[in-house]
Amino acid sequence: xxxxxxxxxxxxxxxxxxxxxxxxxxxxxxxxxxxxxxxxxxxxxxxxxxxxxxxxxxxxxxxxxxxxxxxxxxxxxxxxxxxxxxxxxxxxxxxxxxxxxxxxxxxxxxxxxxxxxxxxxxxxxxxxxxxxxxxxxxxxxxxxxxxxxxxxxxxxxxxxxxxxxxxxxxxxxxxxxxxxxxxxxxxxxxxxxxxxxxxxxxxxxxxxxxxxxxxxxxxxxxxxxxxxxxxxxxxxxxxxxxxxxxxxxxxxxxxxxxxxxxxxxxxxxxxxxxxxxxxxxxxxxxxxxxxxxxxxxxxxxxxxxxxxxxxxxxxxxxxxxxxxxxxxxxxxxxxx
Amino acid sequence: xxxxxxxxxxxxxxxxxxxxxxxxxxxxxxxxxxxxxxxxxxxxxxxxxxxxxxxxxxxxxxxxxxxxxxxxxxxxxxxxxxxxxxxxxxxxxxxxxxxxxxxxxxxxxxxxxxxxxxxxxxxxxxxxxxxxxxxxxxxxxxxxxxxxxxxxxxxxxxxxxxxxxxxxxxxxxxxxxxxxxxxxxxxxxxxxxxxxxxxxxxxxxxxxxxxxxxxxxxxxxxxxxxxxxxxxxxxxxxxxxxxxxxxxxxxxxxxxxxxxxxxxxxxxxxxxxxxxxxxxxxxxxxxxxxxxxxxxxxxxxxxxxxxxxxxxxxxxxxxxxxxxxxxxxxxxxxxx
Numbered sequence: 268x269x270x271x272x273x274x275x276x277x278x279x280x281x282x283x284x285x286x287x288x289x290x291x292x293x294x295x296x297x298x299x300x301x302x303x304x305x306x307x308x309x310x311x312x313x314x315x316x317x318x319x320x321x322x323x324x325x326x327x328x329x330x331x332x333x334x335x336x337x338x339x340x341x342x343x344x345x346x347x348x349x350x351x352x353x354x355x356x357x358x359x360x361x362x363x364x365x366x367x368x369x370x371x372x373x374x375x376x377x378x379x380x381x382x383x384x385x386x387x388x389x390x391x392x393x394x395x396x397x398x399x400x401x402x403x404x405x406x407x408x409x410x411x412x413x414x415x416x417x418x419x420x421x422x423x424x425x426x427x428x429x430x431x432x433x434x435x436x437x438x439x440x441x442x443x444x445x446x447x448x449x450x451x452x453x454x455x456x457x458x459x460x461x462x463x464x465x466x467x468x469x470x471x472x473x474x475x476x477x478x479x480x481x482x483x484x485x486x487x488x489x490x491x492x493x494x495x496x497x498x499x500x501x502x503x504x505x506x507x508x509x510x511x512x513x514x515x516x517x518x519x520x521x522x523x524x525x526x527x528x529x530x531x532x533x534x535x536x537x538x539x540x541x542x543x544x545x546x547x548x549x550x551x552x553x554x555x556x557x558x559x560x561x562x563x564x565x566x567x568x569x570x571x572x573x574x575x576x577x578x579x580x581x582x583x584x585x586x587x588x589x590x591x592x593x594x595x596x597x598x599x600x601x602x603x
Numbered sequence: 604x605x606x607x608x609x610x611x612x613x614x615x616x617x618x619x620x621x622x623x624x625x626x627x628x629x630x631x632x633x634x635x636x637x638x639x640x641x642x643x644x645x646x647x648x649x650x651x652x653x654x655x656x657x658x659x660x661x662x663x664x665x666x667x668x669x670x671x672x673x674x675x676x677x678x679x680x681x682x683x684x685x686x687x688x689x690x691x692x693x694x695x696x697x698x699x700x701x702x703x704x705x706x707x708x709x710x711x712x713x714x715x716x717x718x719x720x721x722x723x724x725x726x727x728x729x730x731x732x733x734x735x736x737x738x739x740x741x742x743x744x745x746x747x748x749x750x751x752x753x754x755x756x757x758x759x760x761x762x763x764x765x766x767x768x769x770x771x772x773x774x775x776x777x778x779x780x781x782x783x784x785x786x787x788x789x790x791x792x793x794x795x796x797x798x799x800x801x802x803x804x805x806x807x808x809x810x811x812x813x814x815x816x817x818x819x820x821x822x823x824x825x826x827x828x829x830x831x832x833x834x835x836x837x838x839x840x841x842x843x844x845x846x847x848x849x850x851x852x853x854x855x856x857x858x859x860x861x862x863x864x865x866x867x868x869x870x871x872x873x874x875x876x877x878x879x880x881x882x883x884x885x886x887x888x889x890x891x892x893x894x895x896x897x898x899x900x901x902x903x904x905x906x907x908x909x910x911x912x913x914x915x916x917x918x919x920x921x922x923x924x925x926x927x928x929x930x931x932x933x934x935x936x937x938x939x
Contacts, residue, residue: 270731271682275706277732318923346607347791355691355750356917357711358925361794365928370611370791372719373915373930375693375709383708387723394730395606396613414691414919455683455706458697579709581692583749587654589694592701594709 273487278452283392285448286440288556289333291326293434304557319409327363327405330438342367346397349387351380377577380404381552382596388441389450405436406547428468430546437552447564454484454597470507473576476593478514484597496568501551501575502530504544529554551575566602573598609823614788619728621784622776624892625669627662629770635870640893655745663699663741666774678703682733685723687716713913716740717888718932724777725786741772742883764804766882773888783900790820790933806843809912812929814850820933832904837887837911838866840880865890887911902938909934
């Protein structure tokens with residue numbers, strides 16, 4: 268039990284590595300600030316498919332294949348796959364990873380799913396349950412608008428607090444083979460509910476969960492914020508960031524200079540009309556794969572707390588007047 | 604790595620225990636063959652709520668609370684919770700377990716989710732990540748019909764191959780504290796797709812996945828079927844069972860005398876008009892908690908392979924003409 272820290276965290280006595288990562292992104296992401304860092308950008312957002320859902324599945328398959336290829340590992344060598352997406356019944360993942368034929372655990376953590384998948388892949392590797400594990404998540408603007416809001420053809424107006432769902436998929440090969448990035452520990456998130464009900468303001472809904480996980484990580488690990496080079500949230504966006512910084516300050520910590528949000532990084536707010544920022548399971552995943560991991564690999568950042576954030580809602584819960592609680596999982600990434 | 608067996612299985616060197624279990628069921632289940640075995644049966648299928656979704660959440664909360672109470676363990680002592688349901692974005696689970704404030708992993712494996720949750724709870728316990736883990740799943744006839752088929756008020760006719768979604772939730776406290784049932788190992792399932800597209804015949808869609816996991820378990824564990832006292836599938840029902848027995852026979856094994864299906868056990872087909880049998884995340888969970896575990900506890904059955912089966916589909920994938928692949932996870936339960 269020496270790996271257990273505080274009430275929610277683990278520090279791995281044998282930390283697993285992120286051996287390789289891959290990012291697949293859509294056309295709008297390919298016009299944004301991270302354009303040149305993605306492994307694959309497709310101008311056709313249907314990714315050769317007939318439907319948005321199948322397009323999302325194709326992205327997942329492509330991201331997994333790329334991550335495996337970079338590490339020269341075949342799918343048969345991967346012990347377990349942990350994957351998820353935003354769609355009802357996680358259908359993009361089921362259809363996306365089917366061809367790989369890897370024993371799999373389907374996950375749902377809304378936009379926090381990349382953290383959930385990385386945590387379970389790391390936990391399974393550190394426990395000696397296999398040499399290689401795959402973590403994959405995705406989101407697609409077309410399928411997400413159809414799932415949660417209106418058909419694209421309606422051209423609905425969106426409030427400035429609304430996010431733009433990222434079209435993208437990130438895959439991560441986690442395992443025992445040494446690389447320059449290790450998953451040193453995790454902080455598993457609790458559901459945090461401040462009673463907010465506005466699904467067009469997800470940043471506000473998720474910020475309390477991000478605060479809770481970040482503060483819990485600092486307590487559990489007995490660290491000060493500046494022991495991290497960056498604290499990276501998933502998709503709080505501009506609205507959520509200001510709330511997060513306030514809430515964290517209320518707990519006695521100042522993370523203003525350390526904080527970075529994937530949803531604010533992936534799009535250029537001024538030129539891309541993306542309002543509060545990017546969101547979706549793919550947002551944090553592709554930003555991690557393309558932008559954050561290379562910096563840790565090179566040693567530019569020595570230790571990063573990666574905290575993807577999810578808003579737990581469905582169209583049914585929204586229509587029934589339920590609140591939108593949040594959840595966030597913390598992944599401690601270290602250069603090695 | 605000494606715990607890894609074959610290509611998909613684990614045998615735990617320190618096997619975790621199922622310390623306690625609880626079952627909460629609806630009125631129809633309360634009129635069936637297992638009626639007297641459930642911990643709680645509510646004649647009001649709304650479980651005091653205003654909506655089917657909230658009713659399902661209430662069942663989950665109740666099942667968790669009962670399982671914790673039986674073991675005299677408080678929620679604060681539970682390290683991680685693994686839970687899921689059938690609804691879009693797993694909303695019954697998010698809303699159901701929120702009040703417990705246990706760090707949680709949301710799962711989606713359709714009706715196989717109870718196996719997925721038990722596998723991850725066991726893997727986390729065996730790895731030393733905590734003393735207590737909670738695994739919980741649920742389904743509700745009202746919320747499932749609304750999610751996947753038609754509003755109840757339509758009184759749609761259903762084919763004889765259709766299942767009846769179980770209104771129920773099962774919760775399991777897994778941990779290091781000794782009991783009379785241990786989780787000796789797991790076989791994590793792959794997605795198996797025979798190209799079937801009929802969502803009103805889920806038994807046929809899931810039978811190939813059940814066969815795949817059962818045969819893989821026998822290979823990985825180097826066992827013959829009769830080393831199990833029972834091989835228990837989740838919700839193949841009458842149609843799926845006959846397909847399973849045929850498929851398994853095609854692989855050189857005869858499990859006719861060992862096989863039991865939760866979907867065929869929970870309802871009386873002749874008097875309850877449930878057609879192919881029960882289904883849903885709650886079906887296998889409440890049958891395990893109420894009927895199977897007590898037999899293992901008493902030593903009546905020494906070793907059972909529990910294989911919940913899931914059909915991976917959504918209304919969107921169905922409407923878009925996609926096939927309905929299956930997945931099944933195997934949990935090896937032993938008397939001790």
